Amino acid sequence: MSAVTWLNGEAFAAFGQHIVWSDMIGNVIGLLALALGWRRSIWTWPAQFLSGLILVGAYASAQLSGGVGKQLLVIVVALWGWRLWQRGGQRAQDGSIAIRFATWRERGVLLAGTALGTLAVGGLFVAVPELSWNPWPDAYIFVGTLAAMVAQARGLVEFWFAWLLVDVVGVPLAFSSGLAFSGFVYLIYLALVLWGLRDWWLRSRAGATPLEGAAA
Template identity: 60%
Template sequence: MNWLNDTAFAVLGQPVKWTDMVGNLLGLAALALGWRRSMWTWPVQLLSAVVLVAAYLSGHLAGLVGKQGIVVAAAVWGWYQWQRGRRSSGDIAVRFATGRERALLVGATALATVGLAELFLAVPELSWSPWADAYIFVGTLAAMYAQARGWVEFWFAWIAVDIVGVPLAFTSGYTFSGLTYVIYFVLVLLGLRAWWLRTRTPRAVGTAVLQGATA
């Protein structure tokens, strides 16, 4: 399977690996499915993460590898959460997080980022970009947790992750990943709008909200 890490073509003078291309295209599909609140978003995210792990391992990008590892675990958990929510209500309900939930998410993300960055600094072999890798690793976990809970804030979390992830992808030679994130950004804005409007749509009495799902 060595061909997976071979160059498919070049973009702006930079080689694009098959794994980089296929993994990111699957990621785009998963994001679009998430926008539509389709259950398929989770298995497609999982497959995208597995392919991208192979791509980033060859580049020794610990943070990006860790990010995809988190995506695999979170995709399995999120799939379960959405199935549970759909069984109880017949739909995937979305909402804004409460002030307390939002504060806890932001606080936990900040603390975990600092803690992981300190680990990377203490063990240089784990990461070439300790703070960026820690930010991406923890931010991805926060985003997928919010998605699994049906929180609109998950779209804002992805924007925050991409602000660092896009430059890192370009400087690390993963040009296709960086260009793909431009499309990601458009899909994120569309998804944010769709979920935001969904929270303003009245639901039938008895429709359960994912806030009742346990972590």
């Protein structure tokens, strides 16, 4: 049995849902990535990269092309975010990570980009049905994930709000698509997001904090 076959095999059943290994492992690593992001550790990016790599198989097995596209996007943006934090692109003069709220202009760009991106990707999914059987939710999650990760890479507190908005659609979509573990993990994401939001909010008021794990 190949590793890919094993990852897409059933791990166990719970509440009438079949839990797939790739769905479970990828989302556990995703939880770790979110926790590392809350701690402002540079290792959040390799964790997001690995999570996205594994979840590509999970969404492919569930025939969710939009989910596959989202995870491929996660992989690319994780590499970019990792490079940005390694090079100190988001650090203050004292070497600390610059956590802050976005300006109104930045918020407008994020909101407009997310709205236009969702319309464009959703239109593509509608025009090419093979890409997604649930085009608009897939497009919303696809583009919302990009917005959240870009905001995180920039050290913006708003990245937590973006993840909240993604979870609102991601939870029911995961359960309805048979990815029960993804749905369950999204609920844990919600708790971590609220906790992380509070922490970054307070730290943005106190000033920049050291980038953990940068020397590791």
